[in-house]
Every structure is written in structure tokens, then in C-alpha cells.
Amino acid sequence: MTPDVEAIANRIRHEHHTLFSFNRNCLGKSLKFRRECRCIGVKAKVVFGLSTAKIERINLTVLTLHAWGEVDKERIEVTLPRWTLGGVGILYENIKPIIAIWI
Numbered sequence: 001m002t003p004d005v006e007a008i009a010n011r012i013r014h015e016h017h018t019l020f021s022f023n024r025n026c027l028g029k030s031l032k033f034r035r036e037c038r039c040i041g042v043k044a045k046v047v048f049g050l051s052t053a054k055i056e057r058i059n060l061t062v063l064t065l066h067a068w069g070e071v072d073k074e075r076i077e078v079t080l081p082r083w084t085l086g087g088v089g090i091l092y093e094n095i096k097p098i099i100a101i102w103i
Contacts, residue, residue: 027067030047
């Protein structure tokens with residue numbers, strides 16, 4: 001990943017995250033990441049799909065919808081800062097896709 005792409009991802013990761021606001025959830029942030037990467041000439045994709053997520057606090061695995069960015073087949077999480085637990089205790093780096101579509 002280039003320094004420019006990493007800078008975009010870090011800036012978006014540190015923006016406020018809200019599950020119920022389209023612009024501030026995983027899909028909205030991933031679409032913003034793709035748009036900003038394309039502005040600097042980097043071909044980025046958004047991956048969206050059904051995934052499994054482990055709620056760390058209670059050791060429970062659940063099904064969830066999740067989105068992330070992808071550059072050169074490398075997954076780039078932009079939902080929250082790296083290795084930060086989400087509001088319900090989900091560590092987004094550990095979400096595993098079951099069915100995914102690339103947009």
C-alpha cells in the first residue's frame with residue numbers, strides 16, 4: 001500500500017463512526033475511501049457482504065453485514081482505527097467474509 005493510500009485510510013478511520021448513519025458506517029466510509037483513492041489515480045474497490053464477527057466481550061460469533069476497501073487485492077479496513085473494538089465489542093480486522101460482492 002502506498003503512503004498516499006495509507007494516509008487516506010488513516011484519516012477516514014479516525015472520523016466519527018456511527019452504525020446507523022450511512023456516511024459514518026462501514027459502507028459509507030468504504031465508498032468514501034474508494035472515491036478518494038480514485039481521485040489520486042489508485043484503483044480501489046469496495047467489498048460488501050455477509051460476514052461473521054466475534055463479539056469479543058462475550059465471546060459470541062454473529063452474522064453481520066460489513067464493508068471494507070480493497071487495493072491490489074489487499075483488504076483495508078477504514079471503519080475504526082486499527083485494533084479498536086467497535087461499540088458492541090467487534091474487532092473489525094477479525095471479521096471474516098462468507099459471501100461478498102465487489103463494487
